[in-house]
Structure formats: C-alpha cells, structure tokens
Amino acid sequence: MTEKPKLTLYLAAPRGFCAGVDRAIKIVELALSKWGAPVYVRHEIVHNKFVVDSLRDKGAVFVEELSECPDDRPVIFSAHGVPKSVPAEARAREMVFVDATCPLVSKVHVEAERHHQAGLQMVMIGHIGHPEVLGTMGQLPEGEVILVETVEDVATLAPRDPERLAFITQTTLSVDDTAAIVAALQARFPAIIGPAKEDICYATTNRQAAVKAIAPKIEALLVIGAPNSSNSRRLVEVGKASGCAYSQLVQRAEHIDWRALSGIRSVGVTAGASAPEVLITEVLDAFRERFDVTIDIVETARENVEFKVPRVLREA
Structure with missing residues (x-):
C-alpha cells in the first residue's frame, strides 16, 4: 500500500x-411545519444548490415571480430582499407571505428610504442583476438609485444634483474593491453622504x-x-x-x-x-x-x- x-x-x-442565511432557512422549515407543503419561495431562498434541493425535497416550491404562486398558499421572499412592488402585490392578492430578507439587507433598505425622504439621490455600489441589488433599488422610485459596479463607472456618473447624493452598498461585496469605489465617489462628489456603519455585512x-x-x-x-x-x-x-x-x-x-x-x-x-x-x-x-x-x-x-x-x- x-x-x-x-x-x-x-x-x-x-x-x-451566516445569521441571515440560518434565519432564512429556518423560516422555510418553520413555514412548512406550520402550513404544510407546498410553501412557495420567490427566488432561491439562499444561493446554494444543496440547501435549495433539500428544502425542495421537504415541500418548498421555488419560483422567480409572484405571478407563478397560487393565491391560497404561503409565499416566502428570499434572504436577498425584494422590491417594494412584491409585498404590495402579495397584499393586493390577500396572500399569506413571510419576508426572509436578511435584517442587514433590510437595514440598507431603511437607509435608502431615509436618504430619499431627505431629498437625496442614491448611488448604489453593487452587481447589476443581483437579486439583492434589484430588491434594494426597488425600494425607491425609478431613477432615484444609480448603480455603480467599478471605479471606472464613477467617472461617468451623471446625478441630478452632485451636492445632494448619498451612497449605499450591496452587503456581499469585496471590502477592498468597495473601499476604492467609495474613495472615487468621495473624490468626485465631496458632499456625498455615506452610511453611519458600512453596509458590507x-x-x-x-x-x-x-x-x-x-x-x-x-x-x-x-x-x-x-x-x-x-x-x-x-x-x-x-x-x-x-x-x-x-x-x-x-x-x-x-x-x-x-x-x-x-x-x-x-x-x-x-x-x-x-x-x-x-x-x-x-x-x-x-x-x-x-x-x-x-x-x-x-x-x-x-x-x-x-x-x-x-x-x-x-x-x-
């Protein structure tokens, strides 16, 4: 040998x-034990095939849009968060829904809302098309959040008023890359307001x-x-x-x-x-x-x- x-x-x-993922998975499991199968989940509850497959085996049905869910079964919103229009539609359809958005993502939503009410336009640092970004941008009316992915994007930003800006970030970004983008934003827009505590979780x-x-x-x-x-x-x-x-x-x-x-x-x-x-x-x-x-x-x-x-x- x-x-x-x-x-x-x-x-x-x-x-x-992490705590947000742990909570989201528990939410699906508890919903299944409370209401029985099937329980619908809008988007993968968390981004992991093994986790999603094991919840599917227990009776969770994963869909991409609320339109794919029947009115009479519970629906859970994924840990990444959803645009405001999604719970609004669920309420209009009188659906039972549970929001599994990570509390640290919800914190960013609240931040965006607060800045918007103060008349500031938001710059969001994040990855285009990621569900968390779609959910966060969907908290505010169209045009109120501008997305930047790179330092290069900062150079071409055309905000409504350069003196009335705030920035937020996706919670799962590279700490170092984000610091470089924040530095570029602050250099170009000295009046930009940042989060009291950084958004990266x-x-x-x-x-x-x-x-x-x-x-x-x-x-x-x-x-x-x-x-x-x-x-x-x-x-x-x-x-x-x-x-x-x-x-x-x-x-x-x-x-x-x-x-x-x-x-x-x-x-x-x-x-x-x-x-x-x-x-x-x-x-x-x-x-x-x-x-x-x-x-x-x-x-x-x-x-x-x-x-x-x-x-x-x-x-x-």
Whole structure:
C-alpha cells in the first residue's frame, strides 16, 4: 500500500453559514411545519444548490415571480430582499407571505428610504442583476438609485444634483474593491453622504479577513459555494488578490480538480455564507481519502450573531 502524500489543510474560521442565511432557512422549515407543503419561495431562498434541493425535497416550491404562486398558499421572499412592488402585490392578492430578507439587507433598505425622504439621490455600489441589488433599488422610485459596479463607472456618473447624493452598498461585496469605489465617489462628489456603519455585512467582512490570513500559508484555495453566490465569488477574488494564484470555487467535493492539486502540500478551505457545514465536512473527507491530512484552523473572528424569525412563525 502506497503511503499517502502529506498535506496541511488550513481551515478558515469563520466560514459558511451566516445569521441571515440560518434565519432564512429556518423560516422555510418553520413555514412548512406550520402550513404544510407546498410553501412557495420567490427566488432561491439562499444561493446554494444543496440547501435549495433539500428544502425542495421537504415541500418548498421555488419560483422567480409572484405571478407563478397560487393565491391560497404561503409565499416566502428570499434572504436577498425584494422590491417594494412584491409585498404590495402579495397584499393586493390577500396572500399569506413571510419576508426572509436578511435584517442587514433590510437595514440598507431603511437607509435608502431615509436618504430619499431627505431629498437625496442614491448611488448604489453593487452587481447589476443581483437579486439583492434589484430588491434594494426597488425600494425607491425609478431613477432615484444609480448603480455603480467599478471605479471606472464613477467617472461617468451623471446625478441630478452632485451636492445632494448619498451612497449605499450591496452587503456581499469585496471590502477592498468597495473601499476604492467609495474613495472615487468621495473624490468626485465631496458632499456625498455615506452610511453611519458600512453596509458590507459582518459575515462577508469576516470571511474575507480569514482568507487574507491563510493566503500567505497556502499554495491553493478552495471556496465552497455556488456560482451565483456573490459573497463566495468575492472570496475567490480575495484569495487571488492576496497572492494565492490557484483560487477556485467548488460547489461540492465531486467538483474538485485533483490534477490541479497534485504535488501541492498546503491548501486553504473556506466556504461562502450560504454553504452548509456538511459540504465542508464532505470536502475534508475527500482530502483525507487522498492525503495524510493535518488540519490547521485559522480563526480571525468569533461570531455570535443570531436573528429572530418573524413572529408569525414563532406562534404555534
């Protein structure tokens, strides 16, 4: 029997589920136990195929629009948030609905509303087409939120009044990239008002900091997460920017490219905020099958955030 090659796995901590994702999944599970199947969910509750498939097996039906839902079954809005028009339509149809929007995304919605009422036009830093961006922009009338994705976009911004501006951001962005865009905004529009506390959420910030801490120790980084998960894709970018040339997103252990890892002696493992711990365990087990593994946990923060589920689901 050939001896397995030695490998050190640097396991980033924190990693995986954040409080908003945990709450959103609980909301679907509690709704199923309260009202029975089917319960409809507008958009993937969180961006992770494993999570969505397991909830589908329990009786959740995932749709993209409210028009696909019957009036007489409960509907849940995903953790990413929805435009104001969606709950308005649900009320008009007298539907039972539960909003699973992450409280940290809701905080950005409230911020946008407050600035709008003060007569300011909003600049949103975010990724075009992402459900969180669509939901946040949909809090205000059309034209009241201008989206910027890059530093270059700032140069071509044409606001209504450069003296009456505020900015908000998507909660799952790269901390470093966003800082550069904010600096460009402040240089071009000195009067622009920013959030009292940054909009990028604690979980996104913590996971990126943990990747930066392990990057100098590793030859390759694996980020467990979904291709449509913004925070997971940012972790891959942070790994590359921190000097880890081989930085890859994998949905599950079966997607690991073992040939690319041959001869490597140190690998970093982290997971996006919507990836469950079971997928991390699966990846670690796959490494143990092939290597003589030593695990080194690199912890940069401790998280004890918890968000309550809506009252309607706390009542029997």
